[in-house]
Amino acid sequence: MKNRRFIDxxxxxxxxxxxxxxxxxxxxxxxxxxxxxxxxxxxxxxxNLLKPERYNDKLQWLKLNWYDPMATICADKYEVRxxxxxxxxxxxxxxxxxxxESVDDICIEDLPKxxxxxxxxxxxxNIICKDKNKLDWKYExxxxxxxxxxxxxWANREWVYKDIKPxxxxxxxxxxxxxxxxxxxxxxxxxxxxxxxxVDIDRFDQHKQNFYDTNWxxxxxxxxxxxxxxxxxxxxxxxxEMLQLSKILTSSFPHARADFYDWDGKIIFGEITFFHHxxxxxxxxxxxxxxxxxxxxxPAKKYESE
Numbered sequence: 001m002k003n004r005r006f007i008d009x010x011x012x013x014x015x016x017x018x019x020x021x022x023x024x025x026x027x028x029x030x031x032x033x034x035x036x037x038x039x040x041x042x043x044x045x046x047x048n049l050l051k052p053e054r055y056n057d058k059l060q061w062l063k064l065n066w067y068d069p070m071a072t073i074c075a076d077k078y079e080v081r082x083x084x085x086x087x088x089x090x091x092x093x094x095x096x097x098x099x100x101e102s103v104d105d106i107c108i109e110d111l112p113k114x115x116x117x118x119x120x121x122x123x124x125x126n127i128i129c130k131d132k133n134k135l136d137w138k139y140e141x142x143x144x145x146x147x148x149x150x151x152x153x154w155a156n157r158e159w160v161y162k163d164i165k166p167x168x169x170x171x172x173x174x175x176x177x178x179x180x181x182x183x184x185x186x187x188x189x190x191x192x193x194x195x196x197x198x199v200d201i202d203r204f205d206q207h208k209q210n211f212y213d214t215n216w217x218x219x220x221x222x223x224x225x226x227x228x229x230x231x232x233x234x235x236x237x238x239x240x241e242m243l244q245l246s247k248i249l250t251s252s253f254p255h256a257r258a259d260f261y262d263w264d265g266k267i268i269f270g271e272i273t274f275f276h277h278x279x280x281x282x283x284x285x286x287x288x289x290x291x292x293x294x295x296x297x298x299p300a301k302k303y304e305s306e
Contacts, residue, residue: 055292059279114173122152192251
């Protein structure tokens with residue numbers, strides 16, 4: 001009972017903190033002033049928004065000076081499914097078990113033993129359920145209610161999230177033949193051209209990330225997470241297919257990251273991301289950030305919504 005009260009109080013305090021923080025960011029900062037404040041606090045330097053060269057600086061410039069309504073659709077974890085089916089085919093979409101506008105509409109008893117719940121309107125809103133009988137659903141439901149109340153845009157001004165309708169979707173749980181989650185490949189594309197692939201290793205334990213070029217040569221570089229230099233990550237058999245799919249999905253954007261799972265030889269789409277680490281990731285070595293920045297060709301002018 002004592003632990004339950006602690007958890008309930010913790011969620012309540014988190015929700016109040018979210019509301020206060022969102023009100024503060026919304027009413028006391030312009031887009032540019034908040035970006036500068038957070039960028040400096042995170043990376044220890046000011047963002048160059050006049051003549052950006054480095055990757056993070058260019059992502060901040062895109063937040064302020066680029067707009068494409070298609071990017072908002074692609075950032076929506078539910079609506080993007082329609083884009084995937086239309087552009088590359090339904091076979092690349094994970095099975096949808098439900099979509100809910102209210103958390104109260106979710107009936108755990110009607111769902112299979114294993115599944116994944118995702119918030120459609122932000123990043124990190126995930127519940128990976130391998131066995132529904134082992135989760136504290138009172139706690140998880142309170143967590144999802146907290147998600148629904150958040151407009152993810154206000155925290156870092158990633159405008160792609162601003163107008164997404166908050167919903168929860170339920171998708172099929174995936175694991176490979178060894179009983180582990182399938183490998184996740186994140187393809188960094190620039191004007192539709194793949195340049196780099198990130199592979200997550202031991203994501204739920206000692207999380208590391210390796211980077212490879214499009215010929216599957218290991219790159220001794222890091223963004224936020226350490227590299228697993230000793231790990232042998234085999235070149236995926238369907239790498240060329242992933243790269244081709246990435247081109248199709250990102251060709252109209254100056255920069256986007258297309259994510260795919262390799263589920264026992266079957267490619268399943270994950271998501272499309274426009275602002276990796278919200279444009280505040282720590283690069284090692286620093287020259288790598290300059291290299292990544294050189295791949296982004298900034299639009300000549302801002303695209304306004306019609």
